Amino acid sequence: MVARSRSLLLVAAILAISTGAPFARWAAPAPPIAIAALRVGFAALLLCAAGWRELGSLRRVPRADRKMIVLSGVLLGIHFGSWIASLSFTSTAASVALVCTNPMFAAAFGTLLGDRVRGRELGGIAIAAGGCAVLAGGDWQAGGTALAGDGLALIGAASAAGYLVVGRRLRTSLPLLPYLGVVNAIAALGLGITAIALGANLGALPSHSYLACIGAALVASFVGHSLLNAAVRTTPTHLVALAVLGEPIGSSLITWAAFGEQPPVHAAIGGAIVLAGIGIGFVRR
Numbered sequence: 001m002v003a004r005s006r007s008l009l010l011v012a013a014i015l016a017i018s019t020g021a022p023f024a025r026w027a028a029p030a031p032p033i034a035i036a037a038l039r040v041g042f043a044a045l046l047l048c049a050a051g052w053r054e055l056g057s058l059r060r061v062p063r064a065d066r067k068m069i070v071l072s073g074v075l076l077g078i079h080f081g082s083w084i085a086s087l088s089f090t091s092t093a094a095s096v097a098l099v100c101t102n103p104m105f106a107a108a109f110g111t112l113l114g115d116r117v118r119g120r121e122l123g124g125i126a127i128a129a130g131g132c133a134v135l136a137g138g139d140w141q142a143g144g145t146a147l148a149g150d151g152l153a154l155i156g157a158a159s160a161a162g163y164l165v166v167g168r169r170l171r172t173s174l175p176l177l178p179y180l181g182v183v184n185a186i187a188a189l190g191l192g193i194t195a196i197a198l199g200a201n202l203g204a205l206p207s208h209s210y211l212a213c214i215g216a217a218l219v220a221s222f223v224g225h226s227l228l229n230a231a232v233r234t235t236p237t238h239l240v241a242l243a244v245l246g247e248p249i250g251s252s253l254i255t256w257a258a259f260g261e262q263p264p265v266h267a268a269i270g271g272a273i274v275l276a277g278i279g280i281g282f283v284r285r
Helices: 002-017 020-027 032-050 052-060 063-086 092-099 102-112 119-142 144-169 176-197 207-232 237-259 265-282
Strands: none
Touching (some): 002 237, 020 207, 020 237, 032 052, 032 063, 092 144, 102 119, 102 144, 144 237, 176 207, 207 237
16 A cells, blocks of 8 residues: 555656646746756745745754755756756757656666666666667757757756755655755755856746746646655655656657647657666566
């Protein structure tokens, strides 16, 4: 019964985070870095408001864990900044599928921490890497900007894996909502400073951009990422990362329906190979 409840929560999380890419598309023509900063900023406000009764627990966090919280916020900021920027250069299907290679990075980070990666998992990583090559190969033919989008998406994948790994390590340090509120605030600060340095005016965006960022903060971050972080406290990181592989399907379908962006053939083929490879490598028998 408990396992079934966890599975249902993960399904709900995937449905929620699948709205992130479509909301980012809707927020255009706002600069990608501004979209990322506003999303995590609004999410920080929502999370801190929801967990305000437990904010006092932050004063009791050990010094070493405080550094890990800051690291988590930095990784989250890198994830959103690079991933949302990738949407400006490549298709939603290619971007989200490449970001969802994060189980490969989670396995690599886990190895550094002493986890064992089995031969079947290494085989899955090799297959998924082949899928990434198909995605990048098609985008290379589409032009250098598409390939740049692929690179940004992969940076988003690695930083997302690190963010989840840190979150699992801190699962006993402090309550979930205050932790997520502070992490999103740190990410928002870094992204906001970067956006301003790059010339973005966060107070002069189109009205629909603010609505899109609020929608992403509420649905994808407050609901989706909260459920993912709750799951990672009781479930191995690579299995939670594996569940995130349902996001490309949801995001692509929503974007197709809302914006008429049909996934290109190479993105569909490469994404399918990526999903198959990671599934083979990480699904428990």
